Every structure is written in structure tokens, then in C-alpha cells.
Amino acid sequence: MRWSDFPKWGKWLADWAAEYHAGLRDRPVRAQTAPGAIAAQLPARPPEEAQPLEDVIADFERIVMPGITHWQHPRFFAYFPSNASPAAVLADQIVTVMAPQCMLWQTSPAATEMETRMMDWLRQAIALPQGFHGVIQDSASSATLAAMLTLRERALDWHGNQQGLSGQPRLRVYASEEVHTSIDRAIWIAGIGQENLVRIPTTGPLRAMDTAALDAAIEADKAAGYLPAGIIACTGGTGTGACDDIAATCDVAEKHGLYTHVDAAWAGAAMICPEFRTLWAGVERADSVVFNPHKWLGTQFDLSAHFIRSPEDLTRTLAIQPEYLKTHGADGIINYSEWSVPLGRRFRALKLWFLLRAYGLAGLRQMIRNHVAWSQALADRLRAHPDFEIVTEPVLSLFTFRYAPPGASDLDDLNQRLVNAINDDGRIYITQTRTRGELVIRFQAGQFDATEDDVKTAYNVITEIAKTL
Numbered sequence: 437m438r439w440s441d442f443p444k445w446g447k448w449l450a451d452w453a454a455e456y457h458a459g460l461r462d463r464p465v466r467a468q469t470a471p472g473a474i475a476a477q478l479p480a481r482p483p484e485e486a487q488p489l490e491d492v493i494a495d496f497e498r499i500v501m502p503g504i505t506h507w508q509h510p511r512f513f514a515y516f517p518s519n520a521s522p523a524a525v526l527a528d529q530i531v532t533v534m535a536p537q538c539m540l541w542q543t544s545p546a547a548t549e550m551e552t553r554m555m556d557w558l559r560q561a562i563a564l565p566q567g568f569h570g571v572i573q574d575s576a577s578s579a580t581l582a583a584m585l586t587l588r589e590r591a592l593d594w595h596g597n598q599q600g601l602s603g604q605p606r607l608r609v610y611a612s613e614e615v616h617t618s619i620d621r622a623i624w625i626a627g628i629g630q631e632n633l634v635r636i637p638t639t640g641p642l643r644a645m646d647t648a649a650l651d652a653a654i655e656a657d658k659a660a661g662y663l664p665a666g667i668i669a670c671t672g673g674t675g676t677g678a679c680d681d682i683a684a685t686c687d688v689a690e691k692h693g694l695y696t697h698v699d700a701a702w703a704g705a706a707m708i709c710p711e712f713r714t715l716w717a718g719v720e721r722a723d724s725v726v727f728n729p730h731k732w733l734g735t736q737f738d739l740s741a742h743f744i745r746s747p748e749d750l751t752r753t754l755a756i757q758p759e760y761l762k763t764h765g766a767d768g769i770i771n772y773s774e775w776s777v778p779l780g781r782r783f784r785a786l787k788l789w790f791l792l793r794a795y796g797l798a799g800l801r802q803m804i805r806n807h808v809a810w811s812q813a814l815a816d817r818l819r820a821h822p823d824f825e826i827v828t829e830p831v832l833s834l835f836t837f838r839y840a841p842p843g844a845s846d847l848d849d850l851n852q853r854l855v856n857a858i859n860d861d862g863r864i865y866i867t868q869t870r871t872r873g874e875l876v877i878r879f880q881a882g883q884f885d886a887t888e889d890d891v892k893t894a895y896n897v898i899t900e901i902a903k904t905l
């Protein structure tokens with residue numbers, strides 16, 4: 437295939453994309469294939485000769501499509517959303533055609549300068565104060581790793597990268613049980629070690645860290661000769677949407693001089709709506725915050741927004757400047773590769789620009805408000821049903837529930853069977869989680885094409901299939 441063939445296939449793609457979206461409700465949400473079924477249809481050896489693109493596309497439809505779980509399906513209620521808005525998809529296509537590698541300012545000044553401006557737009561959109569500087573990371577996991585490395589270096593007076601961790605005091609980091617596993621991985625990769633991730637018990641309906649217990653744990657660690665280094669708080673934990681009390685957490689952090697990172701990977705998008713900002717009151721006192729526009733906001737994977745108060749601390753931790761990466765003769769520029777673990781970077785800011793201009797903050801707010809309202813209405817209907825109970829109340833558009841008909845035993849097994857039967861049915865897609873030892877069913881609405889009817893369909897499917905168990 438040559439670029440001269442591109443108009444033909446580009447038009448094919450444009451039509452295919454629109455038809456795909458228009459027909460999504462007719463497809464099962466979760467792929468219905470058995471393990472190994474797709475692999476069995478892929479030849480074991482690569483082709484020696486070029487093949488016509490017609491054949492490749494026919495095989496794509498026949499082999500690949502049945503193995504896709506449709507994240508853009510309006511009745512995708514599992515995990516968290518991963519919205520791909522058409523405006524952002526278009527921007528990504530443009531970027532992919534040019535495929536610039538934007539590690540340095542000079543390797544595409546537009547990418548760097550657009551990133552600076554877009555991150556400041558986002559900062560204003562979620563009402564973080566001036567003084568926070570944004571950088572686009574590939575994922576919340578990468579942003580949290582960058583934060584973990586920064587807090588490690590800061591606590592070790594900037595000696596960790598040079599000297600390694602052996603012979604250093606034992607660092608400690610604090611978080612609740614509700615934080616995402618990316619925190620565990622960050623602490624492994626940063627060399628601090630799982631045993632030094634101190635789990636603080638949670639209290640209250642939002643399952644916030646008990647900050648008295650947090651303070652006591654830090655005091656005890658200091659007395660035992662450890663070196664407390666930082667706190668990872670969450671706004672909208674993955675399992676049930678737990679929210680730490682950020683203000684109270686920052687009180688403790690400031691008292692002990694610790695770094696605070698807030699993981700709001702999913703819930704951060706909702707902060708474009710002023711009425712939800714109480715969930716992270718105090719966030720302006722954190723050292724860094726991450727949220728994923730690639731989840732709820734519609735800039736398809738990957739685009740993670742990482743805000744930091746001290747870029748100097750971040751670049752002191754991550755920047756490395758061999759001669760071949762230096763830019764001579766240009767002052768006041770930013771090389772964003774010094775702000776992240778990977779060197780290479782895509783031009784991601786363009787899709788944010790397209791998104792924000794094509795929908796406006798008002799349009800995005802309306803979508804998020806709808807999801808929250810519809811989800812809370814569903815929770816109320818399930819609560820009113822005699823065979824269902826709400827286990828954790830809605831946090832934004834996420835809640836958990838359980839099927840508990842009178843007299844039923846082994847509810848964990850019953851609820852897992854319900855999840856499996858619902859997902860085999862295919863009309864909706866939901867997943868389970870475990871909270872305080874119980875297996876519960878998770879529901880979240882956040883898909884851009886979802887309508888109130890789609891959420892009502894979820895009620896019908898859940899109650900109908902439960903009766904058949």
C-alpha cells in the first residue's frame with residue numbers, strides 16, 4: 437500500500453467508523469469468544485509476499501471483530517469508561533499521519549506549546565489554582581510512578597538516583613486499602629518495596645483514610661527509625677469510588693513535611709462540574725494530582741493529565757541531558773521528555789484541543805451530569821427492589837450492589853453467576869469487585885453515547901436475568 441492508495445482506504449475507514457458507531461447497540465458489549473479462538477485463526481508464520489489490503493480488511497472483519505469488547509457501546513457499564521469522541525479521534529488520525537516524535541521542544545514546537553496551553557486549559561477547567569503545571573503522561577500509572585520517584589528523591593535529599601537505595605534509611609509511603617494497584621507497582625519500581633507501603637484503615641461512607649490513624653502511623657514509623665516520604669490519596673478509588681479527605685490528609689502531610697499525590701484517575705474528569713469539587717476539597721494543597729481525560733472526558737487512550745506544583749522537583753528527578761538531546765540557542769523552552777519516564781512522546785495535546793473546542797466545557801459537563809443522575813436513579817430503583825441491596829452508595833456515577841433474594845445462601849457465588857450470565861447475554865456489560873470481603877456487582881455509567889434508556893435497560897436486564905438463576 438502506498439500513500440496514493442490512502443484516499444480510497446481513508447474513505448473506507450470514515451464510512452466504517454460511522455457505521456460501526458451507528459450499529460453498536462446490535463452487538464454484544466463483551467466479546468463472546470472462547471480463549472484461543474482468535475489466535476487459532478491467525479497464521480503461525482508471517483507472510484513472505486505482499487498481500488492486497490482488501491484481503492487484510494476482510495480478515496480483520498472476520499477474525500478480529502468478533503474478539504472485540506466494545507468500549508464505545510452505549511451499554512458499557514463495566515470498569516470505567518474509555519470514551520473516544522469523534523473530534524478527538526479525528527485529531528489522533530491527523531497526528532498519526534505525521535507521526536511526530538515530540539520528546540523535545542525542537543522536535544515539534546507546536547506539540548510542546550500546545551501541551552502547555554492545553555494543560556493550563558484543563559487546570560482551569562477543574563479549578564486547580566495557578567501554580568500547578570501540567571504535563572501529559574501516557575497513563576495514570578506513569579504519573580503516579582513519576583510522583584513516587586519524586587517523593588523518594590525529595591526524602592533522600594536527591595541522592596537516590598546516584599547512590600541507589602541500599603544504605604539509605606528505609607522510606608515509608610502511606611495510602612488506604614482503596615487505592616489502585618498502580619500505587620503498588622510504583623512502589624515496587626521505585627525500589628521502596630511493598631512492605632513500606634503502609635495501609636491506613638478507612639472510615640465513613642466515602643471510605644476515606646482515617647487521618648488520626650495516618651498521623652499515628654507516621655509518628656510510630658519516625659520513632660522506629662523509618663523515613664516517612666509521602667502519602668498517596670485517592671479521589672474516586674477504582675473498586676467503590678472511595679474518596680480520601682484531601683484537606684485533612686494535607687494537614688497531616690504538612691505537619692510531617694511529606695509529599696502528597698492525589699490519584700483521581702477516573703473522578704478527576706467530573707471536577708469540570710463545580711458541584712462535585714467537594715469530593716476533593718483541599719486538593720490545591722497537594723503536591724501532584726493525576727486524572728485521565730482518556731477515561732470519562734473523551735480523549736481516547738492514551739492521555740493522562742498530571743499536575744505538579746513543583747516541576748523543578750520532577751525534572752530534578754527525571755531529567756537527563758546527553759549532548760544529543762540538547763537544544764542550543766533557544767531560551768525558555770520546555771522539553772517534556774524531562775517530565776516523564778519514557779523519552780519518546782506522541783503529540784497528544786492536539787486531541788484535547790479538538791475535544792475542548794468541539795464540545796465546549798458546557799457540553800462535557802452536561803454529559804457527566806447525565807451519567808451521574810441516571811446512575812443514581814438506577815441505584816434508587818435497585819434499592820426499592822426487594823431482592824437487591826445497595827452495598828456502596830453512588831460516588832458520582834459509580835455504585836455497587838448485590839443480588840440478595842430472601843433465603844439465598846452463598847451470595848458471593850450467586851452474584852458472580854449473575855455477572856457471568858448478564859455478560860453472556862451481551863445487552864449490557866458489568867463487572868464485579870470485592871469489598872470488605874464480599875463479592876459485589878459494580879455499576880458505572882460514563883459512555884458518551886449512553887442515553888437514559890440505556891441505563892433503564894440495565895435495570896430490566898439485571899432484574900430479568902436474576903430471576904432465571
Ligand SMILES: *Cc1c(COP(=O)(O)O)cnc(C)c1O
Nearest residue numbers: 575576577616618673674701702
Ligand atoms: C484507571 C485508574 C488508574 C490506572 O490508569 P491508567 O491510566 O490505566 O494507568 C489508576 N488509578 C485509578 C483510581 C484508576 O481508576
